[in-house]
């Protein structure tokens with residue numbers, strides 16, 4: 001659940017409650033302003049606030065990192081069947097550990113969700129040239145940024161809709 005103030009943040013406790021009787025891993029993610037709306041900071045709810053809200057209702061226990069958990073910090077409501085994860089790309093960015101490459105629906109590969117247009121993989125895929133494809137992917141990985149720059153109002157960030165980007 002990407003938590004957005006005034007849009008869906010009233011549902012945080014409902015989502016957390018889904019882990020009580022079912023073995024679900026529900027993750028709460030701080031909103032990242034990929035569309036660069038002027039008011040994005042007002043929409044963002046920090047991971048600590050999300051945890052605080054859940055902690056006021058339920059007793060939360062730290063829960064060890066699971067395989068493929070990525071940057072999620074995990075917790076369990078005491079006695080629950082499932083778990084809760086908190087992902088904080090804004091208040092505690094984890095870019096230096098990021099191992100993701102993003103591929104857009106137009107076949108452009110990006111080393112970071114927020115980097116520019118990316119590299120067009122389609123010609124290499126059409127050629128079936130695995131060696132060059134591997135080199136291209138290595139180049140993208142080598143160019144991954146240390147941080148996303150959202151806090152610095154990075155002017156190079158280009159607005160885009162998340163629906164166009166896979167992970």
Ligand code: SF4
Nearest residue numbers: 094095098112113148
């Ligand atoms: S490097 Fe980009 S894709 Fe990776 S965590 Fe940072 S913002 Fe997200």
